[in-house]
Structures are given as structure tokens and as C-alpha cells.
Amino acid sequence: MTFSAAKETGGSRAVPVGRKGGGAVADLLRNGTFIVAVLYVILFVVNAALQSKALNINSVTNLVNNAAPLAIASAGQALIVISRGFDLSVAGVVSLTNVLIAAYPIKGPLGALAALAMALSVGGLVGLVNGFLVVKLRMQSIAATLGTMIITQGLALVILDAPKGSVADWLADEMTDRVFGYVPVAGLVVLAVVVLWLIARRTDSVVGLYAVGEDEGAASLSGVPVQAVRMKTFVAAGLLYGLAGFMLSAQTATGNPNAGTPFLMLSFAAVSLGGVSFSGGRGSPVGAIIGAATLMLLQKVLFSGGVSSFYTGIFQGAVLIAAIVFSGLISKLGSRRGMT
């Protein structure tokens, strides 16, 4: 399996995923990103109907600020799920970057840049370790990332043994602010991730990623450098978790060694809600981002609907199961129609 061979197949873009015939409507219905976007709009309207203040620029900014960390982390998780893997280390990386940023606050814009660099290098490093364990030692991704999750979670506890510390003012203020009066900075960061994805989408590596997720053996036979693709995927996901930890720190302005724990369940919920298939090779990080936004909006709707915050977990769990069952049904319908 040489790299030049990979270039050739990569260049031919042999893997347009999930297009199996049917009309334009069927195509849209099969597109998880489209479905979740519609769901988001419906929820948004419900929210606006329940609460007149929902369209206020402040509450929109809050909504974006709340959703951004999970959205970015879910984009990373989506990459791993597309490659037919699971990454539990998301929880540990978010916690670790959060306590690092809160325990060692550095003032000013340069300090924020340093914090970002720190967050990205922690995430990238954990991704590299995950990649090494899975690719080189052929461990199962769920087992390897379980280990790295526990270790990073422990390191977070070593740095801060309880919720304390405070994030540098500049970082906490600016990253949750708006530019030009209307555009939330956190929204711009998420947009940057989306743009990066749209650029990367046509590269050999991402085409290879879908091929590996669809069928690793076939991908390998057609010359995709499977190991390199998987490695890059883990590192990219790690970087995104680091960025998510950075954005979470800006939003909470404090350190919490367990800050990342909710991200474990929620990132998988967002991924499946966003139409990324757990059997690999289908969906996109953009869907996962909208899925994450939908989950956070759901919390808000439940709250404005008068449901006690005690019970939000019930809805999250139910949505998670429903999303997977629904996407399973859709893909079944899609393939059946594709065959006739």
C-alpha cells in the first residue's frame, strides 16, 4: 500500500457516499443534516412561541454561547464515528483543558492565544496517543479511549481537585461577546470549524475517511492509506475537543475537573441526532454541530415549557435513543428504495 497509489484513488474521488438513487426529495430525507436542521427550526419556533424574549439578541447570544463547546466537541466525535470508531476521551480532554486554562490564567489577548495553543496541544497530544493505540497497536477504539479518558480525567483532578480557579477576564469576556453588535464570537468560532470542514471535505484524507468508515478492507485494497487516515482523524478530533474545552472555559469562566463529563453522552447524542451513522461512513460533522445545537435548544425549550431541570436527563436519553432508531429507519428506507 504505497502513498502514490492512494493519491490515484483519492484523486478519482471514488466514494460519493450514500447516493443510491431516488428523487431529490428522497435524497433530502436521507440527508441527516437536512432533517436535523428542520428539527432545529421547529424547536426554535416553539421556543419563540413559549418565550417572547427568545428572539432578543441577548438570549440568542446565550444560546450560541451555550451550544458552541458541545457543537465543536461533537464535530470531533463525528469524525471518529464516521471512521467507525468511538472516542470516549472527549470527556477527559474537555475537563483537562478547562482546568489548565482556569488554573493558569494568562491576561490579555496574547494570554488567550497562549491558552488556545495550550488547549489545542493537549487535545492534539491525546488524539495522537489514541491514534497510536488504535492504529499501531490495533486496540479497539472504545477500549483505548476509555483508558485515555480515565487518565486525562485523573490529570484534570490532579491540577484542580475541586471546582475552583478562574479564567482570565479577557478570554472569558471577549469569547462570549458579540462583534459588530450582532454576531456572537462563539458563533464565528463554530462557523470557522464548518468552513474548515467544507475546505477539507474534498481532500484525499477526508474522502479516505469515508471510505475507511464504509469498509476498511475495501478501502485498504483500493489503496487508501488506512493507518494514516485513522491517525489524522484521531488527531483532528483531539484538536476539536481542545477547542471545545477552550470555548467552555470562556463560557463558564471557571475551572471544574468534571466539566467534560456531560460531553461524553451529549456528544454521542448530538452525533446520532445529526445523522451520523454508528455503522460508519455516513453523515458529516456539520450535522453533528446542528445536532448539538438542537440538544441545547431542547433543554431551553423544556425549561421554558416548565419541565423541572431534574427531568432533562429523561428527555436527553429518550432523544438519543429516538434519534438512532429514526436514522436507522431512514437509512433502511433509503437503501430499499435504492435497490428497486
Next chain:
Amino acid sequence: MTKTSASRLAVPADTRSSARFRSETLAVAMTFVISIILVIASGFISPALGSWSQVYTILTLASFLVVVAFGQGLVILIGGLDLSIASVIMLGGVMVTAWSGSGYPQILMIAAVLALCAGVGLVNALGTLWLKVPPFIMTMATGIIVASSALGYTSGTPRGVTPELFTWLMKSEVAGIPTILIFVGLFVFCGAMLQGWTSFGRRLQAVGTNISAARVAGLSVSLPVVAAYVISSVCAGFAGMMLVGYANGATLRMGDSYLLPSIAAVVIGGSSILGGRGSYIGTVGGAVLLTTLGTVISALGIEQGWRTVIEGSIIIAALLLLNETFMSLLGGPARR
């Protein structure tokens, strides 16, 4: 593989398995030897440690994990993973305290709570079987649903009475031996027999090795899957009740510190995380090793964070030792 031969697979069939058997026995022996060395070594560091009473304490503390990890081990054996047990431990503990003193006979009430827990396991099994939700997503979802329901039910603070049965189980002695150790001894014996020596255990193994092959061979697939998840939930619920007897009350986070160790104990004990292979005695060794390590580390004053780091490293190390690629890199004999 026909139905009769599958149920009579008590003797491993392939030629490589005797080597595997030896290396697995070795791994199990290792976990116990390391535990004993740790206890003895800790005696040199602090005079309060290394005594028989410390051994009793460790075994008592390990009893919760030993019970929980049995169920987790069965679920892992069939190729699943049960992430709901943290919530189910809590469910067992919280409900048994809440319903104690309600006037009904203790046994009935305990049975009702265990049935409730079994219901969670049933939902897990049906979700993975019928709805085809990946096991760890399914159990994560039911876990959060149960946790959230319990939070609402108790409004954040569990109240109630500790049932006497569990106070007796955890705190009394029979003929100078703590009752709980006798109970755990029996539990381990029965568990090991069930998993290793019955056709039921072989069925679980067959499902975990290759679920479609098991189907083709005419084995009922749903029954072992349902049984594994239900047993896992019942074990977790029971461990929650034991914890209530030990700590004299329930909290909403009482199960959290058992989820990851339960998976770790199974993996350290030499079971394959992919399913199809594993022994309960190994899991018990893993549980004892983890608990010993935990008590020794906390007796030495090492903080919680490093403890977690060490735990994670042990999991990775155990996975590496079971890993063929890694072993062949070291130049050792490649295992399958």
C-alpha cells in the same frame, strides 16, 4: 457447529486454547500475587497496614465491585457494554432506603426493587436487540434516564431507612468471619460455575464470539442477551443495597465510582473487551487488585487525581498485555 456440540463445548476445541488457557491462568494468578505483594509491601511503609484486618477491609470494599463486575463481565462476554450500572446501583440503593419502613415485609420490598432494576436491564437488552442501538449508547441513555428519574423522585436528597438485612449482611460476623466475606465467597463460586461450567455460560460465549454464527448454529440469541443485561442490572441493584448497608444510607452519586472500575476489573482479569472470552475468577482478581491498589494508594496519601491516572494506566497496561500486536512487538509469543 451444531446445537448439541455448542452446548457441550465444555472442553475447548481448538489446539491453541491450551496455551491460551495457561496464559489466562497466569494472568489471573498475577492479579492475586500483585495484590498480596501490595498488601505486604504497604506494611513496611505504614505499621497500620499489612495486617489481617486490612485484608478483611480490602475484601469487604472489593465485595461491591466483585458483585457489579460479574454482571458487567457477562454483558462484555456477549459483546456488549453496560454503562447504566452506575445509575442502577444508585437506583437499588435509593429505592431500598425509600421503601424501607413502608410496612411491607423486607424481603418483598427488596424483591420489588430488584425487579425494578431488572426492568432497566430488560430495556437495555430489547433496545440492543430490537432497535439495534449500539449497546454502549443504549445503556448510556437508560443510565441517564434512570439517574434523572431518581433525581426527580427524591428531589435531590434521598431519604429513608437502611434495611436491617443489609446492615446484618455488611456488619455482622459468623464464627469470627465477616458475613459479607462468606456471602461473597458463595457468590464468586456460583458466578464462576454459571459462567464457566454451564451450557448457559457457553451460550453467552457463543453469542459474543460471533452472533451470526450462533444464530446459524440454531442457538437462541435473544435469550442469552436478555439474561446478561438483566443479571447485570440485578447485580448492580444488589450492590447498591450492599452499599446502603455499609454506608448506612444512599446518595445520588453512590454508583459513579463503580462504573469504570467494573469495566476495568473485567479487562484486567483477562476478558476480551470484544466479547466471547473471559472468566469470572479473572474478573474477581481484577476487582481485588483494583481495590487493593485503591486502599494502598489512599493510605499512602496519594490524592484522588493520581489514583485515577494510575487506574487508567493499569487498564491500558492490561489491554497491552492482552494485545497480540504489542506482545509480538516485544518479541514474545503471539497470542490469539
